[in-house]
Amino acid sequence: MNRPxxxxxxxxxxxxxxxxxxxxxxxxxxxxxxxxxxxxxxSEPRPPEIGLVMLRGRIGSRGAPFNxxxxxxxxxxxxxxSGEMGFGYVLGRDREKARMVALCDALWQVAxxxxxxxxxxxxxxxxxxxxxxxxxxxxxAATRVDFFTLVRxxx
Numbered sequence: 458m459n460r461p462x463x464x465x466x467x468x469x470x471x472x473x474x475x476x477x478x479x480x481x482x483x484x485x486x487x488x489x490x491x492x493x494x495x496x497x498x499x500s501e502p503r504p505p506e507i508g509l510v511m512l513r514g515r516i517g518s519r520g521a522p523f524n525x526x527x528x529x530x531x532x533x534x535x536x537x538x539s540g541e542m543g544f545g546y547v548l549g550r551d552r553e554k555a556r557m558v559a560l561c562d563a564l565w566q567v568a569x570x571x572x573x574x575x576x577x578x579x580x581x582x583x584x585x586x587x588x589x590x591x592x593x594x595x596x597x598a599a600t601r602v603d604f605f606t607l608v609r610x611x612x
Contacts, residue, residue: 471565474579478561479547481582483554489578490557493570499560502542503534518609531555541566 478486507529514525533545533555543563545555565574 464476474565474574475545475558475562475584477586478545479581480586483557484496485582485585486554486561486578488555489581490560492565492577493573497560497564498513499535500536500538501534501556501561502536503532505531505533505555507531507550507552533559533560535563537563537567539567 509527510530512525512528515521515522521577528548529550531545531547531550531552531554533552534542535545535556536542543559543561543566545558545560545562547555547558561578562575564570571595
């Protein structure tokens with residue numbers, strides 16, 4: 458099935474949504490999907506697979522790239538009965554999370570379901586992640602030390 462290329466804005470929104478899903482806890486994604494579950498019909502052209510990816514780094518922003526090590530990643534793909542394909546890549550070995558991320562991605566691509574995915578799945582995840590980030594910032598700020606230099610006046 459040939460689908461038109463998504464608009465640049467849709468691509469950025471989809472990328473952001475996939476990032477939120479990848480950082481979320483499995484149980485939180487499952488809670489949101491339970492609210493959407495109305496007999497979802499999908500197939501798995503690529504069942505969840507576990508593998509390794511090479512992590513690359515740079516010293517500074519302009520240094521030569523180097524291999525920093527490997528990370529375990531799980532990927533999955535699902536296809537809705539309407540034809541939309543969703544993909545999920547997550548760090549670690551959580552096959553069910555990769556499947557749920559792929560399912561959310563596929564559902565997000567269906568215009569009639571996007572609002573439901575945004576409000577019932579993504580909005581609570583964004584809220585939880587924002588709270589967690591603010592808590593980390595507060596804890597970090599509490600340990601911050603400001604250094605200053607006193608001028609001795611012996612010029």
